[in-house]
Amino acid sequence: MMIFKSHFYIYAFLSSIIMLIGCTDNDMPIKDKEEEKPPITDEENPSLPPNENTEVALFNILNLNYPGLGTVKSLHEAGDDTTALKELLAYYRNRKNIKNPNVTSDPPSDVERGYADYAIDEYRFYVNENYLEDKILKKPYSLQNSDKTINWKFTPKGADNEYQKQLHRHNWMPLQGKSYQESHDEKYMLSWKEVYTDWIAKHPLPEGSPDKFKWYQLQVSTRIMGQTELFEYFKSSPNFTSEWLSFFLIHFAEHADYLSQYKYAGGNNILLSQAVALVFAGTLFPELKDASQWQKTGCDIINDQTSKLFLDDGMTNDLSLHYHIGILDGLYDLKRLLLQNEVPENLLSPNLNEVLLKAAKVVMHFTYPSYFTKNSKDCTPAFNDSWVKTRSVLNKNFKKYMEMFPEDSEFEYMSTYGKSGTCPSTQIKTFPSSGFYVLRSGWDPQSTVLIHSNNVSLKLGDSSHNQLDNGTFELYRNGRNFFPDSGVCAYMAEDNEKVMELRRWFRQTKAHNTMVLGKTADHEETGTENINKAAGTLLLFEEKDEYQLIVTENQGYSNFKHRRSIFYVKQPQDFFVLVDEGFGTATGYAKLYFHLCDGKSVDNVLLDKEEFGAHTTFDDSNNLLIRTFGEASRNLIFKEFDGRISYQTDRKYEHRKSYAVVMRKPDNNPVRYITVLYPVDSATGPVIKGQFVNTGNEDKVSVNVTINKKLYNLSYSLNKRK
Numbered sequence: 153m154m155i156f157k158s159h160f161y162i163y164a165f166l167s168s169i170i171m172l173i174g175c176t177d178n179d180m181p182i183k184d185k186e187e188e189k190p191p192i193t194d195e196e197n198p199s200l201p202p203n204e205n206t207e208v209a210l211f212n213i214l215n216l217n218y219p220g221l222g223t224v225k226s227l228h229e230a231g232d233d234t235t236a237l238k239e240l241l242a243y244y245r246n247r248k249n250i251k252n253p254n255v256t257s258d259p260p261s262d263v264e265r266g267y268a269d270y271a272i273d274e275y276r277f278y279v280n281e282n283y284l285e286d287k288i289l290k291k292p293y294s295l296q297n298s299d300k301t302i303n304w305k306f307t308p309k310g311a312d313n314e315y316q317k318q319l320h321r322h323n324w325m326p327l328q329g330k331s332y333q334e335s336h337d338e339k340y341m342l343s344w345k346e347v348y349t350d351w352i353a354k355h356p357l358p359e360g361s362p363d364k365f366k367w368y369q370l371q372v373s374t375r376i377m378g379q380t381e382l383f384e385y386f387k388s389s390p391n392f393t394s395e396w397l398s399f400f401l402i403h404f405a406e407h408a409d410y411l412s413q414y415k416y417a418g419g420n421n422i423l424l425s426q427a428v429a430l431v432f433a434g435t436l437f438p439e440l441k442d443a444s445q446w447q448k449t450g451c452d453i454i455n456d457q458t459s460k461l462f463l464d465d466g467m468t469n470d471l472s473l474h475y476h477i478g479i480l481d482g483l484y485d486l487k488r489l490l491l492q493n494e495v496p497e498n499l500l501s502p503n504l505n506e507v508l509l510k511a512a513k514v515v516m517h518f519t520y521p522s523y524f525t526k527n528s529k530d531c532t533p534a535f536n537d538s539w540v541k542t543r544s545v546l547n548k549n550f551k552k553y554m555e556m557f558p559e560d561s562e563f564e565y566m567s568t569y570g571k572s573g574t575c576p577s578t579q580i581k582t583f584p585s586s587g588f589y590v591l592r593s594g595w596d597p598q599s600t601v602l603i604h605s606n607n608v609s610l611k612l613g614d615s616s617h618n619q620l621d622n623g624t625f626e627l628y629r630n631g632r633n634f635f636p637d638s639g640v641c642a643y644m645a646e647d648n649e650k651v652m653e654l655r656r657w658f659r660q661t662k663a664h665n666t667m668v669l670g671k672t673a674d675h676e677e678t679g680t681e682n683i684n685k686a687a688g689t690l691l692l693f694e695e696k697d698e699y700q701l702i703v704t705e706n707q708g709y710s711n712f713k714h715r716r717s718i719f720y721v722k723q724p725q726d727f728f729v730l731v732d733e734g735f736g737t738a739t740g741y742a743k744l745y746f747h748l749c750d751g752k753s754v755d756n757v758l759l760d761k762e763e764f765g766a767h768t769t770f771d772d773s774n775n776l777l778i779r780t781f782g783e784a785s786r787n788l789i790f791k792e793f794d795g796r797i798s799y800q801t802d803r804k805y806e807h808r809k810s811y812a813v814v815m816r817k818p819d820n821n822p823v824r825y826i827t828v829l830y831p832v833d834s835a836t837g838p839v840i841k842g843q844f845v846n847t848g849n850e851d852k853v854s855v856n857v858t859i860n861k862k863l864y865n866l867s868y869s870l871n872k873r874k
Contacts, residue, residue, distance in 0.1 A: 156534045170292055205394045209402045210231070212439065214401075214441065214596040224240045236383065244387055249493075253485060254377070254729070259334045264327045266559045269331075271327075272343045276292040278324040279318045280314075281800075283308060310651075312645035312647070320371045321370070322378055325382055328343060332449065332722075352403055356409060368814070369425075370426075372720045373810075374425075376404070376429040378434065409431075409446075426450075427450040428454070428486050430810055431536040432450075432737060433446045433488060439769060454486070462507050465514070469586075470537075470617040471587075474541075475515075476511065476515070481549065484556060505556075509557055512557070514583065515549060518533060518588075521545055521596055521712075528542065533636075535626075535638075537617040538640075541798075550566040553792060561573040562574055562575075574596060580702060584689075586608060588603065589702045593722065600627075604623075604624070604718060606622050606704040607688050608689075609686045610687060615644050619664070621663075622666065623708075624637065624665045626642070627728070627776065630774045633748070633749075634749060636797065637798055638747060641801065643801045656800065659683075667743065668681040669708075672741060683708030684709060685708055685710075688706045691703040691715070699719050701719050711736045711738040712735070713736050716731070726860075731866075733823070744780065746827075748795075750797055750805055753768075759809060759811055763779055764780040764781070764788050765777070765778040765779040766809065775834060776832065777832050778829055778830075779828045781838045790811065791811060826842035826855050828842055828857055842856070851871060852870070
């Protein structure tokens with residue numbers, strides 16, 4: 153049996169690695185609880201799909217020699233399959249040695265119960281938070297035809313492909329299982345039987361490889377994970393008959409066999425979700441003949457993929473914190489599964505713990521200090537295809553990391569909101585394999601954190617979770633994110649050009665706080681100025697009493713390279729100085745883009761065209777002054793830009809204040825900028841000046857920044873690289 157140092161308990165958490173939506177605080181009531189009604193019985197069971205001899209098929213997939221099935225085997229061999237099936241159902245109802253760590257005794261939330269009820273009401277199936285007919289009432293779309301049948305081909309007007317993909321994951325069904333466990337109302341059981349039977353009848357197992365919708369690996373994986381929960385929630389129901397047990401097991405095995413046969417090509421979070429689902433299937437249903445093969449196939453994939461999916465610095469290769477947290481959560485569930493059930497210890501690689509520890513530390517260092525303020529909503533950056541995480545969601549995950557690594561005092565600090573444990577370090581944190589860097593003053597809510605993204609990725613296409621944003625950053629200070637990422641807005645929809653236009657707008661380089669190369673000084677069409685390579689490198693980082701420094705570089709274009717140096721000056725007042733340099737033979741216009749605050753703060757951001765910068769005017773004495781300077785011989789041009797921000801995939805966004813500082817590049821000489829990000833109490837900020845001291849050596853930088861006549865000389869030499 154596999155042995156872990158950690159000690160786990162069964163914790164209620166519905167979603168796993170394979171969920172593609174961000175978690176939200178479910179605190180909005182949906183529908184009034186209905187008056188208690190007498191139990192419903194299913195005297196006329198919904199008819200099964202035609203031409204299914206469930207008894208014959210079931211005994212073909214059962215391992216009748218499995219311990220505990222002796223009576224079932226004897227009855228079957230005696231030709232009494234009807235009684236054998238009843239005995240099998242009794243066996244499963246009384247089975248104690250197999251435990252599903254995802255099954256919880258906690259009651260569903262009001263929102264979850266609402267989704268369970270809506271699934272019965274006009275077949276309003278919950279897909280995810282982005283696809284709701286009424287977002288206030290949390291009311292999903294109806295799939296009911298005029299003849300009261302289910303329209304599985306339904307897609308809301310204007311929706312992208314994700315609706316149909318996620319519809320076939322059956323995300324509402326486990327919510328019905330949780331609601332049944334709380335209420336024992338048979339309406340949930342009968343709804344599951346009716347809807348799942350209808351789905352199977354209309355979507356039979358394909359003869360060939362998966363499509364992108366019904367039998368796509370991610371959909372099959374999610375259905376398997378949900379079914380392992382549904383089985384436990386519903387098996388005590390009087391409507392969970394021996395006939396339904398046969399139907400369920402046959403199609404469960406069908407799912408697992410198909411998933412085992414078609415491994416997802418490319419090796420990413422989808423393949424890992426496939427592996428986790430197979431291990432769950434094989435471990436939780438060992439009575440089926442192919443169970444050990446499912447289990448081994450899943451473990452083999454996990455052993456192979458953990459070294460490929462996780463980079464050396466702990467980040468997953470999708471470079472999205474959202475998917476990173478989901479993958480880590482799926483492996484957490486896997487570890488609990490193996491701990492609670494007898495699984496051979498040699499099935500998984502012994503270095504899995506080390507991989508998971510690094511991955512969990514990534515989440516910790518990406519957490520903003522707003523996490524330590526009650527009811528905080530925006531506690532993480534939103535680089536690439538990510539959504540900001542709330543305080544409550546992060547805390548659930550930190551508690552899991554604490555369970556996995558009980559001796560780690562930093563996770564204790566995070567899981568207890570700093571009440572016990574060891575506060576994590578404030579030194580520079582580098583993730584050079586993925587290209588993320590963190591500069592931090594502290595962990596209390598008033599602290600300052602800048603996270604810089606300069607990724608290393610070969611995946612830059614529309615379907616990639618990695619955006620074309622090398623060199624960008626977010627800056628959090630005293631509870632406010634002054635430079636939040638633009639977000640996502642839309643998923644893939646190859647057949648909908650308007651949706652793809654939105655996705656490409658938010659993915660493009662100039663939608664981020666970084667430098668682009670253009671042909672003209674004006675804002676060019678979407679995507680025309682995108683970098684074509686994301687090969688970010690860390691050139692230097694330094695820790696000094698006066699400041700922290702990171703220097704990164706990316707050859708984003710074949711003939712133009714962007715180098716960004718970030719000085720975090722801490723004394724006497726903390727502020728940032730960015731030195732942006734563009735090298736190469738390219739000619740045209742270098743454009744330094746800045747996108748300020750969120751859409752709700754438009755009136756609190758003022759652009760200072762004559763000063764090549766901006767400032768904020770919040771009334772809480774928490775503001776920022778931005779000023780950009782070029783070389784003395786270069787003229788700067790200020791261009792206001794219509795910025796956008798969106799952290800959903802419903803194709804809706806808010807406008808925000810953005811701008812570019814533009815410099816002409818007529819030859820192969822470098823272009824250089826100095827930008828000062830200076831915290832102020834009010835709009836009447838200090839006088840700031842910046843100038844380059846020397847520009848004759850590409851491997852050295854020396855700048856003078858003067859703030860209210862106080863001089864700061866900031867310099868480095870790449871000959872001093874660590």
